[in-house]
Amino acid sequence: MFEELFERWDGEEAVVRYDRESGAWMFVCVHSTVLGPAGGGTRMRVYPTPADGLADAMKLSQAMTVKMAGADLGRGGGKAVLAVPELPAGEARRALLLRYGDLVASLGGTYRTAGDMNITPQDLDVVKERCAYVYGTTGGGGNSARGTAIAVHAGLQAAAEHAFGSADLGGRTVLVQGAGAVGADLVTLLQADGADVLVSDVDEARAEATGARVVAADDVYETECDIYAPCAVGGTLNADTIPHLRCRIVGGSANNQLSEPADSKRLHERGILYAPDFIINAGGVIQLVGLEDRGWDEDELQRNLRSVGDTLREIFGRGGDPADAAEQLAAERIAQKRDEALT
Numbered sequence: 001m002f003e004e005l006f007e008r009w010d011g012e013e014a015v016v017r018y019d020r021e022s023g024a025w026m027f028v029c030v031h032s033t034v035l036g037p038a039g040g041g042t043r044m045r046v047y048p049t050p051a052d053g054l055a056d057a058m059k060l061s062q063a064m065t066v067k068m069a070g071a072d073l074g075r076g077g078g079k080a081v082l083a084v085p086e087l088p089a090g091e092a093r094r095a096l097l098l099r100y101g102d103l104v105a106s107l108g109g110t111y112r113t114a115g116d117m118n119i120t121p122q123d124l125d126v127v128k129e130r131c132a133y134v135y136g137t138t139g140g141g142g143n144s145a146r147g148t149a150i151a152v153h154a155g156l157q158a159a160a161e162h163a164f165g166s167a168d169l170g171g172r173t174v175l176v177q178g179a180g181a182v183g184a185d186l187v188t189l190l191q192a193d194g195a196d197v198l199v200s201d202v203d204e205a206r207a208e209a210t211g212a213r214v215v216a217a218d219d220v221y222e223t224e225c226d227i228y229a230p231c232a233v234g235g236t237l238n239a240d241t242i243p244h245l246r247c248r249i250v251g252g253s254a255n256n257q258l259s260e261p262a263d264s265k266r267l268h269e270r271g272i273l274y275a276p277d278f279i280i281n282a283g284g285v286i287q288l289v290g291l292e293d294r295g296w297d298e299d300e301l302q303r304n305l306r307s308v309g310d311t312l313r314e315i316f317g318r319g320g321d322p323a324d325a326a327e328q329l330a331a332e333r334i335a336q337k338r339d340e341a342l343t
Ligand SMILES: NC(=O)c1ccc[n+]([C@@H]2O[C@H](COP(=O)([O-])OP(=O)(O)OC[C@H]3O[C@@H](n4cnc5c(N)ncnc54)[C@H](O)[C@@H]3O)[C@@H](O)[C@H]2O)c1
Pocket: 143, 144, 145, 146, 148, 177, 178, 179, 180, 181, 182, 183, 200, 201, 202, 203, 206, 217, 231, 232, 233, 234, 253, 254, 255, 281, 282, 284
């Protein structure tokens, strides 16, 4: 079963380790190091089978390569999965994370980790006891939601400029789906612009706490607005929802917003400008790499976060489906680096 997955995957290398003591499988997938060391978070999850965990790590590592290339950070893409029989707690969790730290350390910096599903900054502190290549610890680059929201905001301004001829979001109606860490910060930035902000969250109290006008979670896809900003979960753009959308722009922080690749064409055909998720939501990695590796001050951080808007201007300027244009931009950056290395 693993062999089939490796045949289909186009990454550089992967490490598979079975951890007898916990029954966990550790998968570290280094998809590409052409642009630099492979960066990407570690996900801890219970999967139906170990192969599902490996497949997830492979798919996510590929997406990280494109995301890192778009963010232009001198980083490649990778991802790790700890496929556990059940989520461990206490000493067992600590022991597993220490052994995982040893594994990442043994790769000598080829793969550099941060948090993902079920991995907290406190967990990363434990991994860091054994390994230097860890981002997003409690003493690290801080809450990445802040950087993510700033970059999404810059991306929405670029999208507004392309769609409406002005980057000014004042007076625009923006529907933010998800009033969590990123969504709530984004609402604040939009309110400061003078935008008419609508917000929706399955936890209505969270939505209300933002002070924006609340839309029921079920009504999001039928609500008229200029911009729909998915900041909750993936898969909200699909064959069922896209025909109902009454917006001109889609752009938000959620990962994997498209249910399937064809959804970006569906949006394009409906005349809806889509800011590809892996470009507009790169603020978190930009913040972590900038603060932890590059020693940026606040001005440099802000400038780099807002450069996500420039990347989107370039992508929109290419015409056609922006998801294709973004993939193309990433592929070009990787090909150029590969050529430089050969000459
Ligand atoms: N935090 C980051 O730095 C970062 C970076 C890149 C991408 N993302 C992605 O952005 C999204 C939001 O991240 P976050 O850190 O704000 O997460 P979060 O968990 O803090 O917030 C998510 C919010 O969405 C709400 N929600 C869940 N399902 C919903 C639904 N169907 N409709 C409306 N609301 C719903 C939750 O109640 C919660 O308030 C996630 O998809 C995440 O993967 C986050």
